[in-house]
Amino acid sequence: MKLNSPIPADDATRHQLLEAAGEVFATVGFRDATVREICRLAGANIAAVNYHFGDKERLYAEVLRYAQQKAIEKHPPLLGVSPDAAPEKKLHAFVLSLLLRILDKGPTAWHGKLMAREMIEPTTALDSLVEERIRPMADQLQKIVSEILGCPMNDERLQPCAFSVVSQCLFYKHCHPVILRLFPDQTFEPAGIARLADHITRFSLAAMTHLSEAKTTKLK
Amino acid sequence: MKLNSPIPADDATRHQLLEAAGEVFATVGFRDATVREICRLAGANIAAVNYHFGDKERLYAEVLRYAQQKAIEKHPPLLGVSPDAAPEKKLHAFVLSLLLRILDKGPTAWHGKLMAREMIEPTTALDSLVEERIRPMADQLQKIVSEILGCPMNDERLQPCAFSVVSQCLFYKHCHPVILRLFPDQTFEPAGIARLADHITRFSLAAMTHLSEAKTTKLK
DNA sequence: TGACGTGTCAAACAAATGTTTGAATCTTGT
DNA sequence: ACAAGATTCAAACATTTGTTTGACACGTCA
Numbered sequence: 001m002k003l004n005s006p007i008p009a010d011d012a013t014r015h016q017l018l019e020a021a022g023e024v025f026a027t028v029g030f031r032d033a034t035v036r037e038i039c040r041l042a043g044a045n046i047a048a049v050n051y052h053f054g055d056k057e058r059l060y061a062e063v064l065r066y067a068q069q070k071a072i073e074k075h076p077p078l079l080g081v082s083p084d085a086a087p088e089k090k091l092h093a094f095v096l097s098l099l100l101r102i103l104d105k106g107p108t109a110w111h112g113k114l115m116a117r118e119m120i121e122p123t124t125a126l127d128s129l130v131e132e133r134i135r136p137m138a139d140q141l142q143k144i145v146s147e148i149l150g151c152p153m154n155d156e157r158l159q160p161c162a163f164s165v166v167s168q169c170l171f172y173k174h175c176h177p178v179i180l181r182l183f184p185d186q187t188f189e190p191a192g193i194a195r196l197a198d199h200i201t202r203f204s205l206a207a208m209t210h211l212s213e214a215k216t217t218k219l220k
Numbered sequence: 221m222k223l224n225s226p227i228p229a230d231d232a233t234r235h236q237l238l239e240a241a242g243e244v245f246a247t248v249g250f251r252d253a254t255v256r257e258i259c260r261l262a263g264a265n266i267a268a269v270n271y272h273f274g275d276k277e278r279l280y281a282e283v284l285r286y287a288q289q290k291a292i293e294k295h296p297p298l299l300g301v302s303p304d305a306a307p308e309k310k311l312h313a314f315v316l317s318l319l320l321r322i323l324d325k326g327p328t329a330w331h332g333k334l335m336a337r338e339m340i341e342p343t344t345a346l347d348s349l350v351e352e353r354i355r356p357m358a359d360q361l362q363k364i365v366s367e368i369l370g371c372p373m374n375d376e377r378l379q380p381c382a383f384s385v386v387s388q389c390l391f392y393k394h395c396h397p398v399i400l401r402l403f404p405d406q407t408f409e410p411a412g413i414a415r416l417a418d419h420i421t422r423f424s425l426a427a428m429t430h431l432s433e434a435k436t437t438k439l440k
Numbered sequence: 441t442g443a444c445g446t447g448t449c450a451a452a453c454a455a456a457t458g459t460t461t462g463a464a465t466c467t468t469g470t
Numbered sequence: 471a472c473a474a475g476a477t478t479c480a481a482a483c484a485t486t487t488g489t490t491t492g493a494c495a496c497g498t499c500a
Contacts, residue, residue, distance in 0.1 A: 029251070164419075164420070206426065
């Protein structure tokens with residue numbers, strides 16, 4: 001046992017376990033993932049998980065942090081756009097980076113799946129994740145929306161509009177299986193993602209800049 | 221064994237098994253749900269599942285159909301609105317019924333959760349569900365959107381806009397845990413659901429009626 | 441009444457799986 | 471080079487869980 005060792009972090013098998021576990025947890029979920037499969041994929045012994053992380057549950061928690069961190073590093077919320085650019089451009093950057101973060105292929109792919117699973121069946125790991133990672137991004141988006149609407153930060157329309165923006169992005173992740181079955185020719189390579197970002201930004205901008213106009217008052 | 225019996229359907233324990241299984245599958249997922257717990261909740265013997273449904277997997281498939289059917293019966297896609305009403309009203313009815321279907325409390329509650337799980341980890345049961353239940357609703361929505369946009373049914377903007385509408389609804393189901401952690405005072409009782417429907421409808425109408433206007437062309 | 445089919449029950453079976461164990465191997469500092 | 475600690479390994483353990491089995495209860499119909 002080493003448990004409270006002075007943060008080795010460069011441990012090779014520990015790192016490989018994180019990668020392998022991310023892969024497996026993302027594709028089959030926490031319960032269906034077996035430590036045997038994870039260890040096999042990591043080229044480690046069956047006892048490696050318990051030795052390095054204590055048990056399967058703590059391994060999962062660490063994988064979640066690891067994944068979120070790597071995803072945000074790869075696709076920061078505003079890409080390269082400067083904070084004092086036009087709010088329309090910031091919105092577009094926010095949307096595009098979010099889409100890339102959750103739809104991107106490659107080793108960062110499983111971050112989105114893990115989060116989607118966490119939505120449905122939250123573990124204790126979600127609480128800290130929301131506070132440390134998600135709330136800052138939510139604040140950032142609300143600020144952008146407030147600039148577009150031209151309203152103060154405590155306006156009650158802010159939160160619903162921000163939700164409307166992110167929901168359109170997450171949809172393509174959370175409903176992927178149904179989308180593929182409904183429209184098999186839907187495409188999700190980088191070019192397709194850019195097209196999605198354009199639509200979502202245009203749709204949301206059109207909505208928010210004309211939201212307070214009349215005509216839509218009596219819906220019942 | 222009875223297997224291909226002449227549709228008893230009035231079987232008491234069979235029905236109780238469906239209800240109990242829906243409850244359990246929805247709260248803990250397919251894999252974490254144990255046959256023992258389902259049978260205990262249904263007041264049946266451990267062997268009841270295998271006797272009535274063959275195995276756990278076929279029970280799950282039947283539960284999924286059962287849940288979807290009950291949910292659509294309770295909240296039909298257009299509520300009471302006539303098919304030749306104004307497209308704005310039809311859109312509002314569509315949104316509200318969808319929200320009610322996925323957020324409603326009570327015995328129909330687990331339908332939405334089951335579907336959300338199916339999104340993340342599709343089973344073979346999803347294929348038929350998409351064709352029989354979801355595609356008709358998707359067609360219905362695209363028709364409404366085409367009336368609002370004033371374009372033919374093969375317009376390429378149709379599908380993205382329809383997605384933007386449903387995504388805003390599903391968001392409140394798929395991201396419930398995060399929403400509650402971000403804004404603990406968010407409310408989901410009937411009045412709150414009605415308010416959500418109003419916002420989503422207004423937002424989407426504003427977007428679609430002003431989508432083709434200029435100004436939003438250069439986002440990069 | 442008595443055989444028969446249907447449904448229920450408790451018990452047991454077989455497989456999968458997270459975890460532990462104790463020895464073997466490698467690494468490191470002196 | 472050597473001892474001490476860290477790491478890896480194969481094997482075994484204990485528990486959970488879906489499924490099966492064979493006996494039993496109950497209604498139905500000839």
